Amino acid sequence: MMNQPLLQKKDNLTSIQSARLSFPALDQSVNDHPLVYFDNAATTHKPLSVLKSIDQFYSSYNSNVHRGVHSLSEKATEQYENARKSIQGFINAESAQEIIFVKGTTDAINLIAQSYGRSNIQAGDEILITEMEHHSNIVPWQILAEQNGCKLNIIPFNEKGELILENLDQLLSSKTKLVSVVHASNSLGTVNPIETIIRKAHLKGIPVLIDAAQSIQHGKIDVQKLDCDFLAFSGHKIYGPTGIGVLYGKKTLLEEMPPYQGGGDMINYVSFEKTTYNELPYKFEAGTPNIAGGIGLGAAIEFFQSYDINSIIAKEQALLKYGQKKLLEVPGLQLIGTAENKTAVFSFVLKDIHPHDIGTILNQYGIAVRTGHHCTQPVMAHYKIPATVRASLVFYNTEREIDFLVEKLHAVNEVFK
Numbered sequence: 428m429m430n431q432p433l434l435q436k437k438d439n440l441t442s443i444q445s446a447r448l449s450f451p452a453l454d455q456s457v458n459d460h461p462l463v464y465f466d467n468a469a470t471t472h473k474p475l476s477v478l479k480s481i482d483q484f485y486s487s488y489n490s491n492v493h494r495g496v497h498s499l500s501e502k503a504t505e506q507y508e509n510a511r512k513s514i515q516g517f518i519n520a521e522s523a524q525e526i527i528f529v530k531g532t533t534d535a536i537n538l539i540a541q542s543y544g545r546s547n548i549q550a551g552d553e554i555l556i557t558e559m560e561h562h563s564n565i566v567p568w569q570i571l572a573e574q575n576g577c578k579l580n581i582i583p584f585n586e587k588g589e590l591i592l593e594n595l596d597q598l599l600s601s602k603t604k605l606v607s608v609v610h611a612s613n614s615l616g617t618v619n620p621i622e623t624i625i626r627k628a629h630l631k632g633i634p635v636l637i638d639a640a641q642s643i644q645h646g647k648i649d650v651q652k653l654d655c656d657f658l659a660f661s662g663h664k665i666y667g668p669t670g671i672g673v674l675y676g677k678k679t680l681l682e683e684m685p686p687y688q689g690g691g692d693m694i695n696y697v698s699f700e701k702t703t704y705n706e707l708p709y710k711f712e713a714g715t716p717n718i719a720g721g722i723g724l725g726a727a728i729e730f731f732q733s734y735d736i737n738s739i740i741a742k743e744q745a746l747l748k749y750g751q752k753k754l755l756e757v758p759g760l761q762l763i764g765t766a767e768n769k770t771a772v773f774s775f776v777l778k779d780i781h782p783h784d785i786g787t788i789l790n791q792y793g794i795a796v797r798t799g800h801h802c803t804q805p806v807m808a809h810y811k812i813p814a815t816v817r818a819s820l821v822f823y824n825t826e827r828e829i830d831f832l833v834e835k836l837h838a839v840n841e842v843f844k
C-alpha cells in the first residue's frame with residue numbers, strides 16, 4: 428500500500444491539502460519508505476518560505492540589529508522588528524512592546540519565574556499549576572521555591588486526562604500569587620478550559636501565565652480576548668525555527684518587572700555608579716538576539732496565517748477522529764488521554780511491549796513517533812506507566828499515513844506474539 432508516494436502531486440488539491448508540498452523535508456524516504464512524520468509535538472517541519480527567509484538573512488543582509496547605522500544593519504533591524512509586529516498581530520497583543528523574543532517556551536517561563544516570581548512571590552505564597560504540566564512549567568517554579576520558600580499547588584486530572592476543576596475556587600487561595608497552566612497537554616492532547624481558569628483567577632486578582640507551546644499551532648489565540656497576563660510559545664512548534672520563541676506579557680506587568688539578564692541592548696545608560704534600563708521589550712532581550720530565528724518565526728506566522736484557521740482546525744480534528752477509531756482496531760492498544768476536547772495527539776501503550784521497541788520498529792517503516800515520558804513524568808506517574816508511544820499530527824498529515832501506522836502496529840503485535 429505504501430509503495431506509492433504519500434502525496435499525489437498531480438492531484439487537484441485544495442490549498443489545505445497541498446500545504447504539504449511547501450515542506451521539502453516531508454518529501455523523502457526513510458529506511459526505504461516514504462517518511463511519515465508523526466512527531467510534530469516535538470517539532471514541526473519548516474515550509475520553504477521560512478527556510479528562504481533564513482537563507483536570505485544570512486546570504487544578503489546578515490548584520491547585527493539595533494546597533495549599526497549602515498544599510499545592512501538597518502535592514503536586519505527592520506525585518507526583525509517586522510517579525511515582532513507580525514506576532515503582535517497574530518496573537519492580537521495591544522502593543523509590539525508586549526512581544527519579547529526568547530529562546531522558546533522554557534526560556535519564557537524561566538524569565539517569568541526569575542523576574543516576576545522573585546519580585547512578587549514570597550515564602551509561604553503559592554503557585555498553582557496542573558498535574559499535566561510539561562517539566563518546563565514545573566521545574567522553574569521548584570527552583571523559585573528553593574530560592575524563596577514558596578510552594579506549588581496542583582490541579583489534578585481524571586482518568587480521561589481532563590482537569591478536575593470542582594475545587595478550583597478552594598485551590599485559588601489567598602496565598603496563590605500566580606496560576607501557570609498548559610493550554611494543550613503535549614502528552615495527552617487535552618485542551619484545557621483556560622478561559623474559565625483565567626476568569627476565576629482574575630476574580631481573586633491572581634495573574635495567569637499560559638503555556639501555549641502545544642496550542643498556538645492548532646487554533647486562534649487572542650491574548651486580549653483571553654485576558655491572560657502572560658503567554659509563552661516556541662517558534663519551532665509552529666513551523667518556525669528552533670531557538671526562538673515568544674513571551675507575551677501585559678505591558679503594565681512587564682514594566683514593573685526587573686530585567687532577567689543583563690548585557691548589551693537591555694540598557695539605556697551604564698555607568699559604574701548607576702545603570703538604567705531600556706524600554707520594553709528590549710529590557711528583557713540582553714545580548715545579540717537570534718536574528719535569523721526571529722525573522723524565520725515572522726515568516727512562519729505569515730505562512731500559518733495564509734491558511735484559513737478554521738480549515739486547519741477542521742482538518743486536524745478530522746485526523747483526530749479518524750485516528751482514534753483506527754488505532755482502537757489494533758488488539759491490545761490503549762489510548763492514554765481521551766479528553767473530549769483535544770488536539771490530534773495519540774499517546775498509547777500496546778500490551779506490555781515497551782514503547783521504545785514500538786518506536787524502533789515503526790522507524791524501520793519510516794514512521795517517526797516519539798516514545799518516552801515526553802517531559803511529563805507526573806502524567807506517566809498518574810497512569811502508573813513509564814512511557815507511551817506518541818503520534819502527534821498537524822494539518823499536513825493524512826489519513827493514509829494513519830492507515831500505514833495502524834498497519835505497522837499490527838505488524839508489531841505479530842513480532843511480539
Ligand code: C6P
Pocket residue numbers: 468469470530531532533534561563564609611612613614638640641661797801802
Ligand atoms: N514539548 C514535546 O515533544 P521548548 O522546548 O522550550 O520549545 O518547549 C517546552 C515545552 C513547554 N510546554 C509544553 C506543553 C511542551 O510541549 C514543550 C515542549 C516537546 O512534547 C519537547 S519535550
